Amino acid sequence: MAIIVNVDVMLAKRKMSSGELAEKVGITPANLSILKTNKAKAIRFSTLDKICEVLDCKPGDILDYQK
Amino acid sequence: MAIIVNVDVMLAKRKMSSGELAEKVGITPANLSILKTNKAKAIRFSTLDKICEVLDCKPGDILDYQK
DNA sequence: AAATAATTATCGAAAAACAATAAAAAAATA
DNA sequence: TATTTTTTTATTGTTTTTCGATAATTATTT
Numbered sequence: 001m002a003i004i005v006n007v008d009v010m011l012a013k014r015k016m017s018s019g020e021l022a023e024k025v026g027i028t029p030a031n032l033s034i035l036k037t038n039k040a041k042a043i044r045f046s047t048l049d050k051i052c053e054v055l056d057c058k059p060g061d062i063l064d065y066q067k
Numbered sequence: 068m069a070i071i072v073n074v075d076v077m078l079a080k081r082k083m084s085s086g087e088l089a090e091k092v093g094i095t096p097a098n099l100s101i102l103k104t105n106k107a108k109a110i111r112f113s114t115l116d117k118i119c120e121v122l123d124c125k126p127g128d129i130l131d132y133q134k
Numbered sequence: 135a136a137a138t139a140a141t142t143a144t145c146g147a148a149a150a151a152c153a154a155t156a157a158a159a160a161a162a163t164a
Numbered sequence: 165t166a167t168t169t170t171t172t173t174a175t176t177g178t179t180t181t182t183c184g185a186t187a188a189t190t191a192t193t194t
Contacts, residue, residue: 001120003112018171031152033172042150042182044109045070052132053068060127065119085140098183100141109151109181 004064005043007036010055025050071131072110074103077122092117 011021022032027047034040035047048059055062078088089099094114101107102114115126122129 001116003116003119003126019169027151028153028155029171030154030173034151037172039173040151041113042109042111044151044181046108047151048130049068049070049132052070058127058132059070059130060125063115063126063130065116065125086138094182095184095186096140097142097186101182104141106142107182111150111182114182 001067002065004066005035005038005040005062006064007032007051007055007062010057010061014055016055021051021054024054068134069132071133072102072105072107072129073131074099074118074122074129077124077128081122083122088118088121091121 007018007021011018018032018036019029022029025032025047035043048062051062052059074085074088078085085099085103086096089096092099092114102110115129118129119126
């Protein structure tokens with residue numbers, strides 16, 4: 001019962017590094033890392049939006065729900 | 068290019084009212100309404116978590132991405 | 135029409151994103 | 165293995181936003 005942020009799968013598919021994603025999304029690599037490692041407790045839709053745009057995917061591809 | 072929150076579909080499937088969802092999730096109907104009508108600019112994973120739990124669905128069922 | 139439900143609107147407090155930065159750790163590469 | 169690059173962790177401060185509480189308005193249902 002937890003939302004899991006998983007960006008790694010899409011990063012691999014797009015052959016993109018975390019640093020590149022951070023740059024294209026417009027957040028610092030440090031903050032992207034917080035998201036990637038599930039340290040974030042919330043997310044702005046604008047950020048989720050940009051991540052989906054850059055990775056060309058849907059929120060469901062990045063957010064998992066595990067019981 | 069925007070994240071769309073769509074709870075109505077799942078509410079209909081579960082035959083649940085907004086008020087009931089709010090109560091079970093543990094937020095006020097007013098704040099749930101803000102989420103439902105796409106007025107929220109961010110969401111806590113704990114809230115998304117609870118919504119998914121109560122509606123027995125995944126984040127992707129609630130969050131849409133539209134170009 | 136009356137009652138119920140949902141939305142909108144404020145206000146304030148608490149929580150958290152995010153930037154900026156530096157340091158540490160991990161991974162990749164020569 | 166040594167070096168470079170990348171990623172993660174940590175800290176501080178500012179800004180943003182959630183969320184509760186509440187009341188009023190609007191919509192829906194009975």
